[in-house]
Amino acid sequence: MKAGIVGATGYGGVELSRLLSSHSHIESITLYSSTQSGEGISESYSHLNTAQDQLRPLKPTAMKAELDVIFLATPAGVSRKLTPDLIGGKAKVIDLSGDLRLTDPNAYTKWYKKEPAPESVLKQAVYGLPEWNREAIQSAKLIANPGCFPTAALLGLGPLVKEKLLDPGRIVIDAKTGVSGAGKNPNPLTHFAHTQENVQIYKVNQHQHIPEIEQQLTVWEESMAPVTFSTHLIPMTRGIMATIYGELTSTHSIEQLYDCLTAYYGEQPFIRLRKPGHYPGTKDVYASNYCDIGITIDERTQRVTIVSVIDNLMKGAASQAIQNMNLAAGIEETTGLLHIPVYP
Amino acid sequence: MKAGIVGATGYGGVELSRLLSSHSHIESITLYSSTQSGEGISESYSHLNTAQDQLRPLKPTAMKAELDVIFLATPAGVSRKLTPDLIGGKAKVIDLSGDLRLTDPNAYTKWYKKEPAPESVLKQAVYGLPEWNREAIQSAKLIANPGCFPTAALLGLGPLVKEKLLDPGRIVIDAKTGVSGAGKNPNPLTHFAHTQENVQIYKVNQHQHIPEIEQQLTVWEESMAPVTFSTHLIPMTRGIMATIYGELTSTHSIEQLYDCLTAYYGEQPFIRLRKPGHYPGTKDVYASNYCDIGITIDERTQRVTIVSVIDNLMKGAASQAIQNMNLAAGIEETTGLLHIPVYP
């Protein structure tokens, strides 16, 4: 397959490039950048200092004809403009931004404060959460790759919500993320001297990933109420932990909950459950496509705590996009993705 | 005043020593250690490399007669043994461990898995949260200095719980802490290579600070139910953020909640409220005695989010102990404590 990466100089783009370069079905990778075309990628990324790849300007007509897959690793507001020109040809399009995830254009406008993508485009987009949407992805031409926080939160919540074990009105998600989630552009919040030795909460009740989480929860449970979702910036580069608090609709043992998760995830190649009483840390999935999940019940409160961790740039962005590509291309889902986490 | 520090080689002890050495009412500081007596403190702490202080063996009879204040910065299980011999003399005793905080000895046994202190001693101990217990502290001879997590959580929750604005059955506290909270002894969890780039959850629903939080909440609100409380280890040295989720008992505006906090804390020298829509980070209180608090309501869920930050070694331990000492000694509460946070 011939792959193209638009927005190749962002963190998501550079991870896609790294992963695709060792993918056995990828024959060529072309890097596109609207702002830095003509430069070499190594001018932006010194860890690629001997790479020969040049950044190309976008030529949608040629791209959709020649490429087999196009990844859009662009900021919010960009892919809604690019997508109409890139779909309909040979290339499958996988969008890593939030532009195509919300089926309701009004929700997009409300949370992203931007113009939404055309409804005709939105309708073609398949939500690329493979563990829950595998069949639709396999036949998709246009895939909306999930956000990093929704990936962690939804994979943690899915089985219990689908089985109506959790009170739909009482879900609280407290998320912690590394700084790379804020992207490559320097700003006061990502300055080392400010971020080191600091935990910061941001976008309280206003994060644009909230409607994405709620949209999928409502697919599973019609009566889902709005959730509480908070994000914290942690002095680390990669990783997300979603600590999820819920209340049981009726009495269940921890073994029953664990069995429920096992029923859904036992065969999933990229989900690793922890035995009851054990919980993953973010470093357990560093630089891998895994989502690790732990769960417990507090006997005193009958409240459930679910701990779900991913690498925000991998399962939260680039490697999940490749998992989607594999499915859409009809090749083995795990191709090029079975990296053991890098530790320590 | 002549001060003695028992457990002088732990992180709490070394912070007490630092703070007392610039306290205008302290005439002498004697360091005690049961395990390292005879050594100089600088053998344990190279940042004190020209300090002359020698660690002394404990001699309770002499100590209670000669000292004006004794700080117990010892691990759980130690001060319950030491306290009976240290009280009743001239010295006021301030215990930084958890041994004297729970009025119910059975709760101590259950959560600490140790023998409790004698009930006669527990009855004399005053809970040293100055913002809520100032009068009792002023006449106390024995003070139980609050735990780091309870300090952050209780200062955040106090006004709304006391005013019955929060549903007593729906409180979730998600806490994040720096590694110094785990103490000085090296172990796999505090190894740099393991902790860096890692968020880890630990002691889920089992942390010994849970009964301490609930005990005080119940003082404010009789019908308080058990809370959910989680602790996360963050790759930083100092700092605690408690992110607290609650549900309003009836409709209130954010301004009303802010006014409620102001009514309680407007005159408190060490609590700094953030304007609605603003939230503190842990670095805002680094190396200071401040507790900074932000609050908001989610219009969609009518849920409240309270963000409370402290330095776990300062307001969460050593500087709060000195605040208690000041009160008990009848001197100005802020003496020796008005440090501006160290930033960046």
Next chain:
Amino acid sequence: MKAGIVGATGYGGVELSRLLSSHSHIESITLYSSTQSGEGISESYSHLNTAQDQLRPLKPTAMKAELDVIFLATPAGVSRKLTPDLIGGKAKVIDLSGDLRLTDPNAYTKWYKKEPAPESVLKQAVYGLPEWNREAIQSAKLIANPGCFPTAALLGLGPLVKEKLLDPGRIVIDAKTGVSGAGKNPNPLTHFAHTQENVQIYKVNQHQHIPEIEQQLTVWEESMAPVTFSTHLIPMTRGIMATIYGELTSTHSIEQLYDCLTAYYGEQPFIRLRKPGHYPGTKDVYASNYCDIGITIDERTQRVTIVSVIDNLMKGAASQAIQNMNLAAGIEETTGLLHIPVYP
């Protein structure tokens, strides 16, 4: 004394403000900013969230008449313009930038790539390294506060160079610094995701602190040759370690070298020598005015290694400026500066 801080919103300015606010001889502190006048300092620094201080526009005529001391915590190129209007009045002026440190204007032009200060101003400026220039500072009206790297390097080298124990042609200084040395403005080099898990070397052989180091070394040893000086950016916020390599001019024992250092520094309040075979780490001086020094000889090579550490924002900037202020004002040199390092 009434103090003014120009450039109050930089890291140096905010540290000056913190230190002066607890200085017993300071009656008032006025903050000046050319770019943010009218704002409150807490808009830039949330750790000062209840501070009332407003940033004022610069009015040199009034300032020099009303203030007793003016600190210039401005970027290179600014104080050379401001100084002529600020000197000659009541106020003593202490410049924390590099503008007034080099006595040779051509050297300034060469290394700073900027116009130098007027020679008449340069001639009045006294180099503010108290341990070596105390008398001149005591009578100075205009003080050039040393750079962070020169402070660490010169304090380490002084005694051995002055006593001609080191070959003046063979000095290599390998310096490591925290990120705060790069200042508050965000840029790609200070982005957390880039800096974490990274050691970076920069300005190799081109750092503007090189001529400052050589100027002072030449004062001590006329035949001093150019030195080799490298700077490395370390994933930490504060601290400088200068590892200094030299060759002995003749055979000496480590005890002789240690005695040489003791002769110069034994009575210095802010220099702490380590016993032979022991070396300080940067954390040993965190948030303090100390410079800690260790030294050894390699029996195999007869080469000397000197390890000198400071906090770059304290002894390398703000607290050393206050040490200079104390001397110039005729008050006790250590006033307001005897902070024990913050650890851990």
Next chain:
Amino acid sequence: MKAGIVGATGYGGVELSRLLSSHSHIESITLYSSTQSGEGISESYSHLNTAQDQLRPLKPTAMKAELDVIFLATPAGVSRKLTPDLIGGKAKVIDLSGDLRLTDPNAYTKWYKKEPAPESVLKQAVYGLPEWNREAIQSAKLIANPGCFPTAALLGLGPLVKEKLLDPGRIVIDAKTGVSGAGKNPNPLTHFAHTQENVQIYKVNQHQHIPEIEQQLTVWEESMAPVTFSTHLIPMTRGIMATIYGELTSTHSIEQLYDCLTAYYGEQPFIRLRKPGHYPGTKDVYASNYCDIGITIDERTQRVTIVSVIDNLMKGAASQAIQNMNLAAGIEETTGLLHIPVYP
């Protein structure tokens, strides 16, 4: 090939395991541990939480008959005892410890303070620095994998020393390393709260890697004198930078030096040279087998600065061991090793 890893629970062992599991010529991996046999590897490493591998006890006779390659990732002093029983069979043995690197047993005793390996074993060991010793490695049955610091230092120094461009009496190597170099066992030096915000120098002039560096330098340049070598512990997990200072034996331009490096390294798959004036950071090689090198001359001093970076657990340990395995097994040298560095 069937591979065995002895010392599988150390950081080196776990990296070997990760790399071999995606190596196309490896058919099976068996993990050995003398202290934890019977346990699963995931009990020690939660990032391997679904791995099935059990730790086996050592059975040298069976191992040397059944395995094709045995990696010894054991502490100093262990492989000297194990090696005699493991060599002479089918298995090639690659030792990652320092036990077999020094050809002079007296040097081992002096620097390691332990009994050396038998001379008969030492004579069979080939020093596994592929870029300089490829042919010998290709026919080796027993390989001494280089130390992490020697790898960085020697790859930086090789071309200029071999070509006698550097004064053999004036080499200074200032090395910086991440904390993982200290191994998995917790101790006060690796405690997060102590190491964060700290640069520490250790084993000054006494590091056991010094004789290893000098041994190879003397191979290249008979008149080599002892070098100065210092190691600094940096608050990061992975990475080594060796900053190397030398003096030219005669005048050369930077282009000539760069050409010299290019002549030796232009075709080396794992060495990436930076253009003059550019220098690598440790993050440029994170989780990869690359060694990146930059070089410059100071016109003022005619001194050379060479900057050489590696990942201490990869090119400094595990991935270099696999590079050696590939060579010794007669397969393509780069097999399983062409990982792009993980960034950010």
